[in-house]
Amino acid sequence: MNDTSKIIKTISAIMFPFVTIYGLYVIMHGHLTPGGGFQGGAIVASGCALLVVAFGSEAIAKKVKESDLSILESVGALGFISLAFIGIATTFFYNVLAGRSGSLFGKIPPFGSNPGYLNSGGLLPLMNFAVGTKVIAGLFAIVLILAIATRKKGGRT
Amino acid sequence: MSFDVISHSPALLIAIPLFGAFFTPVISRLHAKVRDGFVIVVIALTEILAIFLAQDIYTNGIRKYVFGASLPSLTRPDTISIPVRIIFEVDGMSIFMVLISLTIALVAAIYSTSFFKKEDGLDRYYTLLLLLTVGMLGMELTGDLFNFFVFLEITSISSTALIAFWIDRGESLEAALKYIIISSLGALFVLMAIGFLYGQYDALNIAALANSIQFTFIDKIALVLLLAALAMKAGIAPMHMWLPDAYGEAPPSVTIAIVAATQASLYAVLRICFTLYGSVIGMSTIGWLLIGLGLLTIFVGVTMALIQKSLTRTIAYAAVGEIGYMIIGVGTALAASTETFASVALKGGIFHIFNDVLDIGLLFLVAGAVIYATNERSLENLGGLARRMKYTTIFFLIGLLAVAGMPPMNGFASKILIYESTYQLNPIISIIAILSSILLLAIFVKIFYSLFLGPELPNLKDVKEVPTGMLIAMSILAIVIIIIGLFPGYFMQNLVEPAATALSNPSNYINAILGGA
Amino acid sequence: MIYNIPYIAVMLLILVGLYAVIAKRNIIKIIMGISIIESGVNLFLVALGYREGGLAPIFTNLPEKTQIPGQLVLPVPQALTLTSIVIGVAVLALMLALAVQIYKHYKTLDVRSVRRLKE
Numbered sequence: 001m002n003d004t005s006k007i008i009k010t011i012s013a014i015m016f017p018f019v020t021i022y023g024l025y026v027i028m029h030g031h032l033t034p035g036g037g038f039q040g041g042a043i044v045a046s047g048c049a050l051l052v053v054a055f056g057s058e059a060i061a062k063k064v065k066e067s068d069l070s071i072l073e074s075v076g077a078l079g080f081i082s083l084a085f086i087g088i089a090t091t092f093f094y095n096v097l098a099g100r101s102g103s104l105f106g107k108i109p110p111f112g113s114n115p116g117y118l119n120s121g122g123l124l125p126l127m128n129f130a131v132g133t134k135v136i137a138g139l140f141a142i143v144l145i146l147a148i149a150t151r152k153k154g155g156r157t
Numbered sequence: 158m159s160f161d162v163i164s165h166s167p168a169l170l171i172a173i174p175l176f177g178a179f180f181t182p183v184i185s186r187l188h189a190k191v192r193d194g195f196v197i198v199v200i201a202l203t204e205i206l207a208i209f210l211a212q213d214i215y216t217n218g219i220r221k222y223v224f225g226a227s228l229p230s231l232t233r234p235d236t237i238s239i240p241v242r243i244i245f246e247v248d249g250m251s252i253f254m255v256l257i258s259l260t261i262a263l264v265a266a267i268y269s270t271s272f273f274k275k276e277d278g279l280d281r282y283y284t285l286l287l288l289l290t291v292g293m294l295g296m297e298l299t300g301d302l303f304n305f306f307v308f309l310e311i312t313s314i315s316s317t318a319l320i321a322f323w324i325d326r327g328e329s330l331e332a333a334l335k336y337i338i339i340s341s342l343g344a345l346f347v348l349m350a351i352g353f354l355y356g357q358y359d360a361l362n363i364a365a366l367a368n369s370i371q372f373t374f375i376d377k378i379a380l381v382l383l384l385a386a387l388a389m390k391a392g393i394a395p396m397h398m399w400l401p402d403a404y405g406e407a408p409p410s411v412t413i414a415i416v417a418a419t420q421a422s423l424y425a426v427l428r429i430c431f432t433l434y435g436s437v438i439g440m441s442t443i444g445w446l447l448i449g450l451g452l453l454t455i456f457v458g459v460t461m462a463l464i465q466k467s468l469t470r471t472i473a474y475a476a477v478g479e480i481g482y483m484i485i486g487v488g489t490a491l492a493a494s495t496e497t498f499a500s501v502a503l504k505g506g507i508f509h510i511f512n513d514v515l516d517i518g519l520l521f522l523v524a525g526a527v528i529y530a531t532n533e534r535s536l537e538n539l540g541g542l543a544r545r546m547k548y549t550t551i552f553f554l555i556g557l558l559a560v561a562g563m564p565p566m567n568g569f570a571s572k573i574l575i576y577e578s579t580y581q582l583n584p585i586i587s588i589i590a591i592l593s594s595i596l597l598l599a600i601f602v603k604i605f606y607s608l609f610l611g612p613e614l615p616n617l618k619d620v621k622e623v624p625t626g627m628l629i630a631m632s633i634l635a636i637v638i639i640i641i642g643l644f645p646g647y648f649m650q651n652l653v654e655p656a657a658t659a660l661s662n663p664s665n666y667i668n669a670i671l672g673g674a
Numbered sequence: 675m676i677y678n679i680p681y682i683a684v685m686l687l688i689l690v691g692l693y694a695v696i697a698k699r700n701i702i703k704i705i706m707g708i709s710i711i712e713s714g715v716n717l718f719l720v721a722l723g724y725r726e727g728g729l730a731p732i733f734t735n736l737p738e739k740t741q742i743p744g745q746l747v748l749p750v751p752q753a754l755t756l757t758s759i760v761i762g763v764a765v766l767a768l769m770l771a772l773a774v775q776i777y778k779h780y781k782t783l784d785v786r787s788v789r790r791l792k793e
Contacts, residue, residue: 032732032733032734033732033734033735034732038756038760039756042763070182071182074179074180074182074183077179078176078179078180078183081172081175081176081179084172085172085176088165088168090227090228091165091168091222091223091224091225091226091227091228091229092165092168092169092172092222092224092225093168093224093225094225094226094227095225109733111742113733113734113735113736113737113738113740114733114734115734116733116734139763142767145771146767146770146771146774149771149774149778150774303754303757307757307761310761310764310765314764314765314768317768317772318768321772321775324775327776327779327780327788327790328790328791330772330775330776330779331776331788331789331790331791332791333772334701334769334772334773334776337765337768337769337772338695338704338705338708338769341708341712341765341769342695342708342711345708345711345712345715348715348719348758349715349718351754352715352718352719352722352751352754355722355750355751355754356722361750401791402791405791406791
């Protein structure tokens, strides 16, 4: 019986939402404070790895199929490329949403130190979301597949 | 809508295969054939775009592309005096290497559609193949040193995963592990050298660095680190150890893509020697160093190819030898930079890059056809295949003549330029080169005899000719080889001369970014 | 002298990592050696951007009336280091997956007994 004790399972299940919320906060505020797509995605993936360690890879593999994570990863990647293609009339990766005061994320913040406006940055927060999705799916898939492949008995090749 | 495709084409050359790479898992849910067709269409579209861009560069000069600016050519916005943003700069040499990489990727994709019989995970294979294409194109198009490092790592990660594609064979896994460890060490040293150069000059753009570089002690350390790591990735002896393992154990359609990736690293060596350090380097020191390494590479490649027993490993060592020819051509051009034969040597070396990729590629595809038909890799268990695989025999004959430098194949055209120019520098160099060519001819004639002629072995009785997709891929390479062999002057004038002129004039490269708007 | 300490630490890390890659026999230890070298190179890149008496380059955190960009630490090497860390994660995952497959195939992690491609 190699299960972890009940204390670990309960506390991991309680901590997981808080870790996820913190990770999503880091992703969302990527254009104002340190953080962004990869950093926030790594935090959420650490929360998912906590679940894999606490509950065992068999229990998690029953709930999360590897093909779902693959789809999520492709969605993130395609979202990033499509966002880069939007401004192709000017240049590739051109920030079309920045500086137009009506649009989504369009406000121009004043120069110099300021309390930070979430509504600014143009395409950058959207790209942060796409990269964050991809990183969450990718790192969770890596941890889950390595855990499944190194099981003591069986284990997928 | 006046959307000028040509002015956006450097970005589209990266964007279209990247989009195709991430779209492949989605489209492979429909049917396998749809996925194969989609991959081939994506690479063919990119190649057509590259041909149009090449015509534009040969008439209009260097094209630059600034990512995220308000105009594609706005390198210095708002009276800032240094170039900002990531800039792609395409000159004659870059577009030459881009055409080589795309041709090889297209042939690899066509070959792969009929090579794999019932493998699992083929959609990931095609994703990785397209990512490898993106990495190679990025290495050849970029004008920014850190961007080059990122594409270098993309190429090595995709190559490793492709080398280890047949995970049931222990040798493939071992070759992939060796490749990734050596490759990531090399890339980390490249990153350290980029850090040195950035700390000194506060610029990452190649043109801006080339403008302000002085040859201080730290720059010399950075040059040594860059040359050592990139020469290791290009397969130059004595750092060539990963090459026979990686080329010999990967699936053959992957091997020709990795050959093209090796040439992209060789392009990076040329770019650093000629453009980045172009105005301050001691030409004859580096030239003689390259000639020495090139002779060592030829010697190691050809002599180790004599004793191999596996078909793909022999061709891999021959590939190592051929890289030596390119290096002695370039080294002669650097060492004797004031003589008239220097430009001939440079043209010979650059032309040999193109010819060698085609020849070694054709040989690897033939080896793949033999493995597909007979499931045997060792030369001792194969024999008498000419009766049943006629087309494959003809393709091997063409590849053999081309690698050994016999007329009327393309190898002759580039090798005679190298022989002529190195003879005038020092006769011993060209004597070693000619003797090695003859030795390569002997090795491959022996392989041809033992593989295709001779009595038929009893365990190879029901061997059939390979399917059409593989034959089409091999015939594309063979036709290009014969055409280049028959009309070398046309290709020299229109492809190689712009590349050689672009390399020898670093000031054009610098002025395109810093001089104008 | 005190501002040279990060660079001395970089050299020590790279030497330790190189020793692990060259002299150790276990595949996992070789992979750890590459990870140590990578930490050293990342530290080098971050340490390049330091300016004495500088503040962190985050607009929402600066006190009023700071000179931009005179009193800030350079932000470009931080972006380079971030990219390098991401690439390092991907390479590490790939190397570990290969190590798992090699173990399943050969039932050992000793590099010298996995070697079949010798000449």
